[in-house]
Amino acid sequence: MSLYDISNTALVIALFTYIASFVMFTISITGRSFGGAEAGAARSAARGRRAFAVAMIGLGLHLIFFVLRWIANRHIPVSNLFEFMTFLAMMIVVAFAIIYRIYRKPLLGAFATPVAFIILAYAMVFPWEAQPLIPSLNSYWLYIHVTTAATGEAFFAVAFAAGLMYLLRVVDYDAKGRRATLQKAGIEFTLFSVLIVVGFILAAFTFRGMGYEAAFVGQQTVEGQTTEVTVEYTMPPIYSPHGYELVAMDSFLGSERPLMTAPEWMKGVNAGRKLNTAVWSVLFGIALYAILRLAFRKPLGRVIHPRLAGIDPEDIDEITYRAVAIGFPIFTLGALIFAMIWAHIAWNRFWGWDPKEVWALVTWLFYSVYLHLRLGRGWQGNRSAWLAVIGFIVVMFTLIGVNLIIAGLHSYAGV
Template identity: 25%
Template sequence: MINENLAHYSNLFIALALVAYAFAFFAYCGEWAFGSRSRIGAKAAAVGRSGQARTAAAAAPEDAVASVGASGVSVLTRTVQEGEEPTVAGGSLRAEIVGRFAVMATFIGFLLHASGVLCRGLAAQRVPWANMYEFSCAAALAMAFAYLVLLVTGRKARWLGLPVSFIVLLTLGLAYTVLYTDAEELVPALHSYWLYIHVTAAVLSTGAFGVATIATVLYLVKAAAEDGRLPRLGGVLERVPSSGALDRTAYRVIAFIFPLWTFAVIAGAIWAQKAWGRYWGWDPKETWSFIVWVIYAAYLHARATHGWKGRAAAWIALAAFVCVMFNYFGVNTLLTGKHSYAGL
């Protein structure tokens, strides 16, 4: 029996979450627009100035050398104390205020979003991820959650706010306008406690893989700019961490969440045995879930045993996430199998 009132409140909360995420996205845009050059840029400039000072000091009197040397050490000490990683706001107070508002709007959007997902589950008296609309809402929620966790744990991750808010806004908007279906009861095959276990693990993994992919894409762009293969876009790219830091962020997120994806695949196989009498039948969803697992496993193996870093590893990670997206959209809409629960 569907509770129509709770279903209505779910839709309302999701709509309000979209508004809050929109405010957050535009606030992050404002932070990037108002922010000054990054601390990395300032440090590079300071090092350059100190180098020029040393060159000039070589031809200067001895007493002048002492003065310039002390000044150069002072500048370098201050820049090192400021930290290696950049902030999007840089030294701009206005950008800092806008950035904090963006984080607050993201947190409010997350609470509204979570309330919408919760009300959907209570309305249908089941877990709220049984079709593409519900899974999209839950995956977007997981991505926002992963970003907020990085912020709360002290990571300097506000640079992720702009792409994360955009993707969450896009995913939730498409779910609300294109993929939406009314709350309804489960099909018989989904009546199992494994729905709570298997799909929850898949939802959390998908959201975290999305955050890692954002870091990977930014790494490729940043590395190309550092190598001179791309323009620096007026200093915009200098406001994100160095390419090495981006590469490490993507790797750590993938390494952390890969065991959960592994568990999701195993839990799915156990559920398949209980529902259909076999652990594995190479159903399209099973096949593509396994492909995703193999590619991410290859990524982690290459980094752990062969020391792969940089562009080669990044392209493997991107290929894996493309398979994640096809496993969700392509398999659900283009292929048929026992996992055809798109609800479209």
């Protein structure tokens, strides 16, 4: 076996180890205990320690993947979307481990480990093949910039998990007022958004397992030169690329042609395919949400809420703030300062208003506002938790939306 084969195997085992850890963390906080409250708390703590140990085994396997791929690549594996997202997932587990060792709250593991393994599963959708570095990426400043930015974002992910956990803990599902209704709707929408990401993963692996293929051909003009381009789909084309002709399509549910054409204003060779992928992700997310609603016969937030009874919300609020406080200076160094140094080396300018640069700045400003409101205005509890949740949504748009949808100098990450 090659180093790539061994590293890839370690990564797959790490994914399932993280899932096992999540199940164990969930059991540690929801499993029945006998012998009184004190004995039950002791058993819950013991289960939490075992779940944490399993998570650390997964982290060890993840590190094996990272080191072996680094050796095989001969450069740090953070140069494309698959490598970066696997690194981000690994750093989320590292950030969780640090916060867990400080606060010893098993409940945090039940919310943080799913974030890690969902991002890892998302990474696995993209091509695993190693790719040579393009010249502008061949700089050690890139490695410093990417790794520190990802580490800061990992702590933001832990803050998101804790913030969502806080909201699920304190929301009053029996209240009928406008404020309570908005709170419940916001929580449900957040959970639904997570299911859309899961839907993308399920859609990608489902159609990949089916071996689905479709292809379109059209003309692309770049700098006055027109060439014929083929766009290949791995999901049934609900939307075909605008101005492209169908050349091959596997039948799906009796359909032999795309249902619609992507809007004309959506420019770029892959715009139609990206829209098609987004639609399938939403459809799978809706289906998954509907299945869960039918199974539980109540909103998902209401299902989770009772399981958090007995948890001190002030502790969760403190964890949310602490994770942001640790992650913010690391993100500042990686996403802004080191990024500008590398940009000057690669493109002879510190700042160019590239979409990724703009959204990195938006992310930094958002968390700056979070810390200002938290420390200067005393925003704690609900308002602080919502900012932590929304902030990580901004982070994920910067990582996923900008990389895959908005064209720019950082579009290589979507390859």
